Every structure is written in C-alpha cells, then in structure tokens.
Amino acid sequence: MTISRRTLLQMAASALALAQLAACGSEEETPNAEETSRTLSRLGRDLFPHDTVADEKYDAIAAGFMEQDGVVAGQIAALLGGPQPFWRMAKQQRLALIRDHMPTPGLQAYRFAVLVGLYNDLSITRTFGYEGPSFEEFGYIDRGFDDLDWLPDPLAQPTSGGGQA
Amino acid sequence: MIDLDDPAIVIIGSGAGGGTLAQALTEAGKRVVVLEAGPRIEAADFVQDDLEAYQQLSWLDPRVATGSYAAAKFAPTMPAWIVKAVGGSTLHWNGLAYRMQPHEFKARGTYGDIDDATLIDWPIGYDDLASYYNRAEALMGVTGTNGIPVHPATNNYKVLHAAGTRLGYSRISNANIAINSVPRDNRPNCIQMGFCNQGCTINAKWSTLASAIPKAEATGRLDLRSESMAVRIEHDDRGRASAVIYRDRDGALHRQRASIVCIAGNAIETARLLLLSDSPTFADGLANTHGHVGRNYMRHIGDIAVARMPKPVNMHRGIVTPGTIFDEARHDETRGFAGGYLMEATGLAPISVAMIASPGAWGEDFATFLEHYDHLTGMLMVGEELPRADNRVTLSADVKDAAGQPVAEVHVDEHAQSTAMRSHFRQQAEALYGTLDAAEVRFGIPPSAAHNMGTARMSSDPRDGVTNSFGQTHEVPNLFVTDGSLFSSSSAENPTLTIVALALRQADYILAGYSGSSG
Numbered sequence: 001m002t003i004s005r006r007t008l009l010q011m012a013a014s015a016l017a018l019a020q021l022a023a024c025g026s027e028e029e030t031p032n033a034e035e036t037s038r039t040l041s042r043l044g045r046d047l048f049p050h051d052t053v054a055d056e057k058y059d060a061i062a063a064g065f066m067e068q069d070g071v072v073a074g075q076i077a078a079l080l081g082g083p084q085p086f087w088r089m090a091k092q093q094r095l096a097l098i099r100d101h102m103p104t105p106g107l108q109a110y111r112f113a114v115l116v117g118l119y120n121d122l123s124i125t126r127t128f129g130y131e132g133p134s135f136e137e138f139g140y141i142d143r144g145f146d147d148l149d150w151l152p153d154p155l156a157q158p159t160s161g162g163g164q165a
Numbered sequence: 166m167i168d169l170d171d172p173a174i175v176i177i178g179s180g181a182g183g184g185t186l187a188q189a190l191t192e193a194g195k196r197v198v199v200l201e202a203g204p205r206i207e208a209a210d211f212v213q214d215d216l217e218a219y220q221q222l223s224w225l226d227p228r229v230a231t232g233s234y235a236a237a238k239f240a241p242t243m244p245a246w247i248v249k250a251v252g253g254s255t256l257h258w259n260g261l262a263y264r265m266q267p268h269e270f271k272a273r274g275t276y277g278d279i280d281d282a283t284l285i286d287w288p289i290g291y292d293d294l295a296s297y298y299n300r301a302e303a304l305m306g307v308t309g310t311n312g313i314p315v316h317p318a319t320n321n322y323k324v325l326h327a328a329g330t331r332l333g334y335s336r337i338s339n340a341n342i343a344i345n346s347v348p349r350d351n352r353p354n355c356i357q358m359g360f361c362n363q364g365c366t367i368n369a370k371w372s373t374l375a376s377a378i379p380k381a382e383a384t385g386r387l388d389l390r391s392e393s394m395a396v397r398i399e400h401d402d403r404g405r406a407s408a409v410i411y412r413d414r415d416g417a418l419h420r421q422r423a424s425i426v427c428i429a430g431n432a433i434e435t436a437r438l439l440l441l442s443d444s445p446t447f448a449d450g451l452a453n454t455h456g457h458v459g460r461n462y463m464r465h466i467g468d469i470a471v472a473r474m475p476k477p478v479n480m481h482r483g484i485v486t487p488g489t490i491f492d493e494a495r496h497d498e499t500r501g502f503a504g505g506y507l508m509e510a511t512g513l514a515p516i517s518v519a520m521i522a523s524p525g526a527w528g529e530d531f532a533t534f535l536e537h538y539d540h541l542t543g544m545l546m547v548g549e550e551l552p553r554a555d556n557r558v559t560l561s562a563d564v565k566d567a568a569g570q571p572v573a574e575v576h577v578d579e580h581a582q583s584t585a586m587r588s589h590f591r592q593q594a595e596a597l598y599g600t601l602d603a604a605e606v607r608f609g610i611p612p613s614a615a616h617n618m619g620t621a622r623m624s625s626d627p628r629d630g631v632t633n634s635f636g637q638t639h640e641v642p643n644l645f646v647t648d649g650s651l652f653s654s655s656s657a658e659n660p661t662l663t664i665v666a667l668a669l670r671q672a673d674y675i676l677a678g679y680s681g682s683s684g
Contacts, residue, residue: 145357
C-alpha cells in the first residue's frame with residue numbers, strides 16, 4: 001500500500017492555493033523573514049515533535065516552505081503571532097493556537113509540508129526502524145523477515161484449517 | 166510487423182486481461198496486435214521508493230473524481246491508482262490470487278433486491294469458471310496450488326495469525342499468492358524485499374510483463390506497440406468493429422484495421438473509450454444502447470488499520486500483503502450489510518502510515534506513533550461494494566486531455582451499507598489487535614482505488630449490462646471486453662485471478678470461432 005506523490009502534491013497544492021487566496025484578503029502586518037522562519041520551524045516541531053530529529057531538519061522544512069510561497073508563510077506567522085512571537089510563547093499556548101487555527105488553509109498546507117519533509121526522509125525514518133530499499137542487500141530473506149519471536153510461527157504448528165475457500 | 170491495413174485481432178491494454186489474452190491467442194496460432202498506452206519499463210528499472218515508483222509507473226493522466234467518496238475529497242484528479250506501462254496493474258499489484266466464492270456469482274439471488282443498488286447475478290457460476298481458475302493458478306504460479314509451497318510466515322503475518330486466532334478466527338491463510346516461493350516459470354523465488362507495489366525487481370511476483378508478454382513474443386505472432394493510446398474504435402455499416410485509432414508517443418494518429426477488438430484498458434479507460442467511440446448508430450457510446458457503459462462502477466469498500474504492538478514487528482520486511490483472514494468474507498446480514506470483506510495483513514512505508522492513518526492528525530501522540538514504526542502492523546479491508554446506477558464513469562464536461570478529448574469523470578456516492586461494513590471492520594480490528602495488547606489502533610481510508618470494476622458488466626439480459634458471459638458485447642459481435650469492467654459484482658476478493666480466468670475463457674471462445682451471436 002502506498003500513497004501517491006501526486007496525491008501528496010495535489011493536497012499540498014490545493015491547501016497552498018487556498019492559503020494564498022486567504023492571504024490576498026489579509027491586512028495583517030506580515031512578520032519579517034527571520035520571525036517567520038523561527039515561527040515555522042517551531043510550528044513544525046510542535047506539529048510533529050521528535051526529540052531525536054535535529055533543529056536543522058525543521059529549519060530546512062521551514063525554509064523550503066518559505067521559498068515555495070513566502071506570502072502564505074508570512075500569513076501563518078502573522079496568524080499565530082501575538083504580543084509575543086509564536087516561538088517565544090509557552091508550549092500550551094502554542095498548542096492552543098495551533099488547535100484553533102488548524103482548519104485554516106495555511107496551517108493545513110504547512111502541516112502537509114512538514115509531514116512529507118519528515119516521513120519521506122530516510123535519514124529520519126531509519127531512526128524509527130524503517131530500512132529503506134532492500135534490493136542491494138538481497139532483500140530480507142536472510143535479514144530478519146521472519147525474526148519475530150514473541151509470537152508463534154503459524155506454519156510450524158499443525159494447520160488450524162486455514163485456506164482460502 | 167502486422168500491417169495497419171491487415172485486419173488483426175487488436176487488444177487494447179497489456180495487463181492481467183490483455184496480456185493473458187495475448188498469450189493465449191498467440192500460443193494458439195493467432196497473430197495479435199497489442200496497443201499499450203504506457204511505456205515498456207523492465208524490472209531492472211523499478212525503483213524501491215514509494216514516491217519515485219509512483220511517478221514512474223502510475224497512470225497520471227488526469228481524471229476527475231466527484232461525489233461524496235474519499236477520492237473526491239483527497240485525490241480529486243486521481244480516483245484510481247493503476248499502472249500505465251506494459252504489464253498494466255500487474256506491475257504494482259500485491260499478488261493476492263483469490264478465487265471468488267460461489268455465492269458471490271449469484272449476488273442478487275443471494276443478497277436480494279437491495280435499495281439504491283443495481284445488483285444482478287453474473288451470467289455464469291463458479292462451476293463455469295473453475296477449470297479456468299485452475300489454469301490461471303498454474304499460469305501465474307499461485308502458492309498452495311499446483312504443488313507450489315506456501316511462503317514462510319513473515320513477521321507481519323505472524324501478528325495477523327496470532328491475533329486472529331486469539332480472537333476466534335479460524336480461516337487464516339498465507340496461501341494463494343502469485344509470488345514464487347521456489348524458482349518457477351523461469352523466474353526466481355521471492356527474497357522478501359518488501360517493495361511489491363513498486364514492481365518486483367526480480368520478477369518473483371507474476372506479472373504479464375514478466376510472463377505472459379515474453380511468452381507471446383516468443384511465438385513470433387505478437388506485435389506489441391507501447392506508448393500507443395487507443396482513442397477511438399470504429400465500426401462498419403454492418404455494426405461490426407472495424408478499426409482502432411490510436412495515438413503514438415509523438416501524438417500522431419494511426420488506424421489499425423481489426424477483425425476482432427478486445428478492450429482491456431482497466432475499468433475507467435475501457436468505459437471512456439467506449440463512450441468516446443460514439444457514432445450515429447451508437448449515439449451514447451459504442452455498445453451502449455442500454456446505457457450501462459460506465460455505470461455500476463465498483464472498487465471494493467476499503468479501509469486500513471495500523472496498530473502499535475508492544476514489541477517489534479518490522480512490517481516493511483518481506484511480502485507486502487503476506488496473508489489474510491477470510492472469516493468475514495461470508496455473507497451474514499446479522500452484521501448489518503450484504504456480502505463480506507477480507508482482512509489482509511499489510512506493510513506500509515512510513516510516509517504511507519503518516520498519510521493514511523488518522524487523516525489530519527498532528528501532535529505528540531501522532532509523532533510518537535510514527536516513532537514506533539518498527540512496532541507497527543497494518544491491515545487492509547477489502548469489502549464487497551454494491552453497484553449503483555450513478556456510481557459511474559462519464560466523459561467530463563469541463564476537463565480535456567492533451568489531445569482535446571474529454572477525460573473520464575468518476576462519480577461515487579458509497580451505498581449506505583459501506584458505513585456499516587467499515588464500522589464492523591474497525592470494531593473487529595480493535596478487538597483483534599487488542600488480543601495482543603496493542604497500545605493504539607489508527608484507521609484511515611485509502612483514497613485512490615487499485616481495484617476498478619463493473620463499468621462494462623456481463624449480464625444474461627442485454628438490458629442489464631454490456632457483455633455476455635464471454636465478455637462479448639451484446640451489440641457488437643466482434644467487440645470484447647477483457648478486464649475488470651466485466652464484473653457483475655465486486656465480490657470480497659481481489660480481482661486479478663478472476664480477470665485472468667475470464668480472459669482464458671474468452672480466448673477459448675474466440676479460438677472456437679465464436680458464432681458472432683450473443684451466448
């Protein structure tokens with residue numbers, strides 16, 4: 001089972017398009033690039049917090065999104081900012097703001113971008129146990145495809161009468 | 166090598182149906198043209214990366230999904246996840262080769278006349294197809310048949326089997342998979358790479374690219390034209406199919422004269438081609454006088470469960486769908502729906518878990534779930550979907566392809582019973598994984614359909630469908646359909662084995678010199 005890149009990009013694009021539309025109508029003051037970058041980076045880690053993932057990864061995702069559409073990025077930062085910038089607020093306050101604004105197209109688009117940025121990154125998913133392409137290593141036939149030992153091997157037992165029809 | 170003006174048997178599509186038919190006909194001495202819309206991509210070029218492989222193999226030509234189903238919301242230009250390449254969807258399929266159950270051929274007789282559904286019985290029964298199932302299993306190398314050993318149990322299958330057994334299920338099996346467990350058919354045995362959906366790089370998994378097509382080519386009688394997209398079927402003034410117009414990779418049009426035309430473009434494109442082949446005689450599309458072309462579209466009711474186990478699983482290692490629980494495949498209305506469903510163990514890559522499980526989720530709990538990737542296990546529901554008149558493929562009024570032809574619009578509003586079926590699956594999945602002390606179970610509906618059926622269904626009565634039991638259209642005697650479009654009902658089983666069996670039966674009918682009248 002897989003999900004399509006096309007579907008991912010479509011969803012990101014449609015979320016981004018909606019966000020851009022919303023951005024056009026906004027009259028809020030847009031934070032500067034530095035503020036936006038720090039907000040998005042903090043937001044990324046709040047959306048999908050992994051202690052084992054370095055700040056650089058979240059920074060890179062934020063930078064990529066800002067490059068894709070700085071206007072929407074700024075809009076998100078303005079939406080989440082207050083008297084203090086988002087990244088200075090206490091955690092509970094940040095989470096409450098995210099919850100409140102998650103239905104907006106900008107947050108939806110960014111959530112999507114962070115999800116893909118993290119979970120399609122083999123250097124990150126390896127740390128979760130995924131092992132990536134296996135052809136060069138001759139598959140898992142000698143590398144643990146059946147090494148689960150905390151449950152019985154169903155084929156080592158007398159058959160319980162399985163079979164298809 | 167077959168001249169355009171030489172009326173040939175023309176097969177449109179090279180997947181499970183078209184590829185199988187090409188092999189059967191050429192091996193019996195017939196010369197055949199196969200028009201395949203996609204390129205020829207060999208196993209050596211497959212990529213073990215979900216997103217890259219998706220770009221390489223998938224049918225990406227836009228379609229439009231409308232209605233209230235998940236695809237319209239989450240995949241509005243990709244209602245189907247199928248392949249555009251020589252081999253069709255046999256390149257990315259999981260290899261599950263299950264026979265339909267006898268009662269499923271009598272869907273209407275068994276389930277009754279259900280409101281808001283257009284159920285009919287198949288015009289054949291299980292017994293009519295049994296010998297063809299035997300032949301298909303031998304051809305494809307299906308484990309547990311023909312002396313072919315079943316695979317060893319993968320980690321993910323051990324989880325499904327143990328949990329299922331503890332819950333009280335007894336029909337659990339890892340047999341009936343068309344992936345070599347031993348070398349066979351000039352193809353090696355599986356080495357448990359875990360990228361079945363990205364094309365098997367060693368061809369341990371059966372596909373028409375790996376098996377049927379090379380065998381057809383070896384006869385010297387196959388003229389396979391890849392990157393050749395059929396755009397119209399012409400008929401003569403006797404109402405017989407006479408030629409296929411197709412577009413080559415440079416956009417130039419060609420006309421191949423045809424003695425017989427067999428459409429195997431998968432259910433969306435097959436319907437689209439018939440609709441695009443309208444004429445003064447067939448104003449609503451070729452062979453569509455009774456209006457069923459495109460209608461009665463079915464996918465299977467789908468759902469995915471992902472559970473976090475207390476100890477490691479490593480579901481990514483090995484056969485992606487290594488085994489299935491069949492207990493819920495029965496027809497039992499006490500559960501609140503007609504027909505049944507299969508519970509198929511499945512692996513998912515991290516990106517797929519993140520996208521499908523708990524759509525829209527974020528935060529610490531979700532991140533922690535992903536962090537425990539090596540403790541996760543997945544299960545796919547494949548459930549009978551009822552046909553409905555307005556679940557259908559039509560020609561889009563707004564969107565055109567690069568050549569200016571309307572693309573397919575695929576409209577689905579799921580029948581009310583799909584809600585009851587998914588609820589039942591989710592309740593069972595929670596209970597099942599609960600027997601192993603799962604920390605949590607998450608669900609999500611995959612938006613794009615890999616199983617596409619019903620859009621040119623076979624029927625006894627010509628007013629109820631498009632073809633007879635041999636896939637011969639009721640109205641155009643030398644025009645056949647050779648893919649899942651033929652299905653009169655979806656059954657609870659993955660469709661590929663039945664498509665291959667039907668193609669073999671159709672081949673025998675064509676070789677016997679079909680009479681030219683409906684049978």
